[in-house]
Amino acid sequence: MNNNKKSSFVFRQLFDKDTGTFTYLMFDSDTMEGLIIDPVKEQFDRSLQFIEELGVELKYVIDTHVHADHVTSSCMLRDATGAKSAFGETSAVQCADLLLSDGDELEFGRFKLKAISTPGHTDACTSFYTEGRLFTGDSLLIRGCGRTDFQQGDPEKLFNSITQKLYAYPDSTLVYPGHDYLGRTASCIREEKSFNSRICSGQTLEKFVQIMNNLNLPKPKRIDEAVPQNMKCGYSLELGHVNEDNFTMHDLHQMLDKLNPTEKVIDVRMPSEYNQGHVPGSLNIPMGNEQAFIDEIRGYDRVFLHCHSGRRAQTVYTMLSMQGLENLVCINSSGMADWQQAAFPVEQ
Numbered sequence: 001m002n003n004n005k006k007s008s009f010v011f012r013q014l015f016d017k018d019t020g021t022f023t024y025l026m027f028d029s030d031t032m033e034g035l036i037i038d039p040v041k042e043q044f045d046r047s048l049q050f051i052e053e054l055g056v057e058l059k060y061v062i063d064t065h066v067h068a069d070h071v072t073s074s075c076m077l078r079d080a081t082g083a084k085s086a087f088g089e090t091s092a093v094q095c096a097d098l099l100l101s102d103g104d105e106l107e108f109g110r111f112k113l114k115a116i117s118t119p120g121h122t123d124a125c126t127s128f129y130t131e132g133r134l135f136t137g138d139s140l141l142i143r144g145c146g147r148t149d150f151q152q153g154d155p156e157k158l159f160n161s162i163t164q165k166l167y168a169y170p171d172s173t174l175v176y177p178g179h180d181y182l183g184r185t186a187s188c189i190r191e192e193k194s195f196n197s198r199i200c201s202g203q204t205l206e207k208f209v210q211i212m213n214n215l216n217l218p219k220p221k222r223i224d225e226a227v228p229q230n231m232k233c234g235y236s237l238e239l240g241h242v243n244e245d246n247f248t249m250h251d252l253h254q255m256l257d258k259l260n261p262t263e264k265v266i267d268v269r270m271p272s273e274y275n276q277g278h279v280p281g282s283l284n285i286p287m288g289n290e291q292a293f294i295d296e297i298r299g300y301d302r303v304f305l306h307c308h309s310g311r312r313a314q315t316v317y318t319m320l321s322m323q324g325l326e327n328l329v330c331i332n333s334s335g336m337a338d339w340q341q342a343a344f345p346v347e348q
């Protein structure tokens with residue numbers, strides 16, 4: 001038996017075709033610690049499925065910036081996996097666990113992801129480097145760059161970020177952007193220095209500023225909805241919106257026998273967790289499937305939501321409340337962990 005298991009860097013590129021957004025999942029195959037960059041809310045199920053199937057222990061959920069075109073699933077993945085959420089320092093995203101400064105490094109297994117402050121598209125735009133790859137968000141795109149006409153955008157800052165920071169990496173460094181709308185998936189620094197139509201090497205600041213100030217682009221379709229939600233890590237409602245009943249799994253246990261047919265316990269954990277043991281009579285609707293919740297919940301007068309520790313239940317509760325659903329009891333300060341600890345009956 002060879003016990004010297006060798007770490008290797010595992011990398012997956014995912015795509016959301018509605019918004020042309022790339023999401024990047026990477027991990028150390030030895031420790032299984034990993035991180036995800038720019039996950040999309042509508043693709044939460046797919047992201048979590050990859051993380052679970054591959055057995056990734058997610059340490060960080062990272063957004064390259066406060067997006068204007070899609071909503072992040074940062075909070076949902078954080079709640080589902082226990083990962084820490086991270087944004088660039090000047091984003092002022094208050095619910096983020098980490099605000100990253102230029103040069104900060106996030107470790108996952110034996111690998112490190114380095115934050116590179118690249119303002120210009122927005123003021124808090126952050127690119128990342130690891131293992132010969134640059135994740136450039138909307139700063140440097142394939143043969144283009146992010147627009148600079150909203151969210152404190154500044155063409156001069158973007159010019160400096162790209163030419164002084166990103167183009168300082170070796171020519172062979174791969175470039176993985178935040179978006180592409182033409183089916184291209186990756187580039188490299190040499191290619192962009194040679195062929196980027198807005199900012200190849202040799203481009204002058206004056207010419208670049210002139211190009212960027214005359215793009216006359218329409219306002220992004222989802223900006224009014226996306227930016228406020230992204231400032232809350234993707235939550236739809238105010239953070240800290242909690243069920244005031246302060247209902248626990250012990251309360252649930254006490255009344256389990258007395259539930260009538262119009263009351264239901266819903267377990268929002270993943271099916272694999274549910275199958276290992278759940279509250280007798282509970283129904284499994286994993287977090288992320290809002291429509292299934294809405295369809296199912298309609299038939300009940302009262303629904304008790306729980307997960308393992310309470311975080312996912314709180315996320316689901318917040319989302320369902322936003323949809324106008326009432327009669328929800330959120331068990332957000334405890335969960336299946338307490339149920340098992342108390343040795344309450346479990347169904348398999």
Ligand SMILES: [Fe+2]
Nearest residue numbers: 067068138146
């Ligand atoms: Fe953007």
